[in-house]
Amino acid sequence: MALLAKEKDILVPGEEIAKGMDYIPGSGTYRDKDSVVCQRFGLLSLSGRTAHIIPLTGKYAPKKDDTIIGIVADVSFSGWRIDTNSAYSAMLNVKDATSEFVSKGADLTRFFKIGDIIFTKIFNVTSQKLIDLSMRGPELRKLEGGTIISVDPNKVPRLIGKNASMVTLMEGTGCRIYIGQNGLVWIKGEPDAEVRLIKIIKKVEEEAHTPGLTKKIEDYVNEIKKEAKKV
Amino acid sequence: MAFTRPDNRKVNDFRDIEAKAGIIKRADGSGYFRIGKTVAYAAVYGPRDLYPRFLQNPQKGILRCSYNMMPFSGSGERVRPGTNRRSREISHVTEKALLPVLDLTEFPNAVVDVFIELPQTDAGTRCAGICAASIALADAGIPMRDMVSAIAAGYIGGTALIDVSKEEEDYAGGMADIPIALLPRTGEITLLQMDGIMPKDQLKKAIMLAKEACKKIITVQQKALKEKYGRW
Amino acid sequence: MVVKTSKQRMLEFFAKGFRLDGRKLNEFRNVQVETGISPNAEGSSRVKIGDTEVLAGVKLELGTPYPDKPDEGTIMVGAELLPLSSPDFEAGPPGIGAIELARVVDRGIREAAVIDFKRLCITPGEKAWIVVIDIISVNDDGNLFDAAALAAIAAVKNCRFPEISDGVIDYKSTTEEKLPLNEESVEVTVHKIGGTIFIDPSLAEEQLSEARLTVAVTKEGDLCALQKGGDFPLVEEDIYAMIDLAVEKSKELRKLI
Numbered sequence: 055m056a057l058l059a060k061e062k063d064i065l066v067p068g069e070e071i072a073k074g075m076d077y078i079p080g081s082g083t084y085r086d087k088d089s090v091v092c093q094r095f096g097l098l099s100l101s102g103r104t105a106h107i108i109p110l111t112g113k114y115a116p117k118k119d120d121t122i123i124g125i126v127a128d129v130s131f132s133g134w135r136i137d138t139n140s141a142y143s144a145m146l147n148v149k150d151a152t153s154e155f156v157s158k159g160a161d162l163t164r165f166f167k168i169g170d171i172i173f174t175k176i177f178n179v180t181s182q183k184l185i186d187l188s189m190r191g192p193e194l195r196k197l198e199g200g201t202i203i204s205v206d207p208n209k210v211p212r213l214i215g216k217n218a219s220m221v222t223l224m225e226g227t228g229c230r231i232y233i234g235q236n237g238l239v240w241i242k243g244e245p246d247a248e249v250r251l252i253k254i255i256k257k258v259e260e261e262a263h264t265p266g267l268t269k270k271i272e273d274y275v276n277e278i279k280k281e282a283k284k285v
Numbered sequence: 286m287a288f289t290r291p292d293n294r295k296v297n298d299f300r301d302i303e304a305k306a307g308i309i310k311r312a313d314g315s316g317y318f319r320i321g322k323t324v325a326y327a328a329v330y331g332p333r334d335l336y337p338r339f340l341q342n343p344q345k346g347i348l349r350c351s352y353n354m355m356p357f358s359g360s361g362e363r364v365r366p367g368t369n370r371r372s373r374e375i376s377h378v379t380e381k382a383l384l385p386v387l388d389l390t391e392f393p394n395a396v397v398d399v400f401i402e403l404p405q406t407d408a409g410t411r412c413a414g415i416c417a418a419s420i421a422l423a424d425a426g427i428p429m430r431d432m433v434s435a436i437a438a439g440y441i442g443g444t445a446l447i448d449v450s451k452e453e454e455d456y457a458g459g460m461a462d463i464p465i466a467l468l469p470r471t472g473e474i475t476l477l478q479m480d481g482i483m484p485k486d487q488l489k490k491a492i493m494l495a496k497e498a499c500k501k502i503i504t505v506q507q508k509a510l511k512e513k514y515g516r517w
Numbered sequence: 518m519v520v521k522t523s524k525q526r527m528l529e530f531f532a533k534g535f536r537l538d539g540r541k542l543n544e545f546r547n548v549q550v551e552t553g554i555s556p557n558a559e560g561s562s563r564v565k566i567g568d569t570e571v572l573a574g575v576k577l578e579l580g581t582p583y584p585d586k587p588d589e590g591t592i593m594v595g596a597e598l599l600p601l602s603s604p605d606f607e608a609g610p611p612g613i614g615a616i617e618l619a620r621v622v623d624r625g626i627r628e629a630a631v632i633d634f635k636r637l638c639i640t641p642g643e644k645a646w647i648v649v650i651d652i653i654s655v656n657d658d659g660n661l662f663d664a665a666a667l668a669a670i671a672a673v674k675n676c677r678f679p680e681i682s683d684g685v686i687d688y689k690s691t692t693e694e695k696l697p698l699n700e701e702s703v704e705v706t707v708h709k710i711g712g713t714i715f716i717d718p719s720l721a722e723e724q725l726s727e728a729r730l731t732v733a734v735t736k737e738g739d740l741c742a743l744q745k746g747g748d749f750p751l752v753e754e755d756i757y758a759m760i761d762l763a764v765e766k767s768k769e770l771r772k773l774i
Binding site: 066067068071084086091094095096109110112113115141151181183263264266 | 485511
Binding site: 153169175199200201202203204205245248249252255256259 | 518519520521522523526529530533535537539619
């Protein structure tokens, strides 16, 4: 029967997506009798007959297998409590942080102390939102120094880009970049390079929804490079 | 004889309305709603950690609303800052007006805080607050089965009408003030209050007028959200 | 978008003469002042500094003059740091942050005699106008102090007396009469981290700030209020340097009101 909205339409909660039983309510939508209705502010996406909403807004919701930038909030006997930039903090257990033997009661601050920044992976989230993290993985590590930028986590896919195209453009500033699914981005480079990259990230975040963004950012990167050379 | 409105509006005319989304950058979601000269800001923070602990619900998140008028917002004397019984009651009914649309099951032990502040008040404040809060909740990405629209209906001089003005509220002949909030999709009513005297069959008329008005108000609320992305 | 870094890293940026958002150390973000945003109030304003936004409203009341100043009216300044404007502000009565802000703004207006208190007197010893200024934060992105002070002055300038009939204020009718004003004072807060002083802190800079000095300046360049804040001390040379910077930058803000 009738599809009442089209792919990439911006929809608001309560708006009808489809009438009839032909369409299946995916994430961000629900079925109300014979209508599929939008449940979240976002873009309509259709895969086959499943309608779901790609959210445009909302705080980070921790998910299994996400790699995130975490900040050490507390140190305990068995591990560390990590701020995940969401409503829920996570636990990094010492056995998931290092393969070294650590004796009971040892001072764990020699691994991570309060305020340290880590690139880590979520390996479990319970229904009560208890989150377990792991540092086992080639890219996972403590990040020293640098600057953290907090962006809308819904814009992260845009910041990475198709086949990492956007992040590669950004690395052209000469900075190292780690992007967390939780909307935290860690960068490190020469101060003037960091300032340029911050401007670029801000622009991507503000215009994430516009078409032709990659080209716009390419031009912007070149523009800033030229300005920097003049100084 | 039908009541003539002081500003000559028809019974189903509401004052000029305007809405915006995302105007408070620090907040997780925000909304602005103006009807006539009444202006409401709403900011949503959440889901976030909830203290005190005893308020936490391990099965789902809770909603907490706060309504407040700024000291200089009224047309008379300055309003002393701080809560009072009226603002606490309005905070409470606002919460009840918004809760039915929200799905907070993904936020156990957390809270979604809604703050409504009015820099300018000219009747219809709790309804303006609810409209702004609805925009803010959608802007914050909270799962909601519908938006919530609200309007103050009234019964004055034998006539049911909507969007009661301050002058009408103060009408010497007596009137009934009927704030109504509803879900545009289904017409379900989530806020209904009335003070004054009115025949009960007139309530049906007032609710019908409110439903019609909310059909138009919702489009302005939707526009505010979509405009944020330059697409309307 | 919020940017954070360590204090050490921030000082590395400062050493090169700029900040994380590319601004120079003595550069304000975009400052916007609007007045009359809340027509119910006798005077009102909105000030934005970058994304920081503050509203101020003035209500005029009638009261009895203080016994030691029987021929003067007065001002009262209140501030609220609303939880609407930041995840860091709690609901409830004004905390010390809001109280300090209100009192510092008050001194900047009172000591500079921005308003001629004697001309606020109606009947000596009996009746005088009280100018009640309320400052409300709407979005905190750093530097609420300067935004608040500017909003207060702008609202005061925007203020018009209401009609009085039979000794009672009729708030619904406004006259064209402005408050009796002398010159405006302007406040600039200068912050210090490590050996660097700078103005108009972003959120991250404010959180790392070691000490701050709020300086209220008259049109002639005289000081009319000072307030040192922050956990770290200042040496004398710092203070003079910060005052000089504040006086210099106050001229920019003065143009906006």
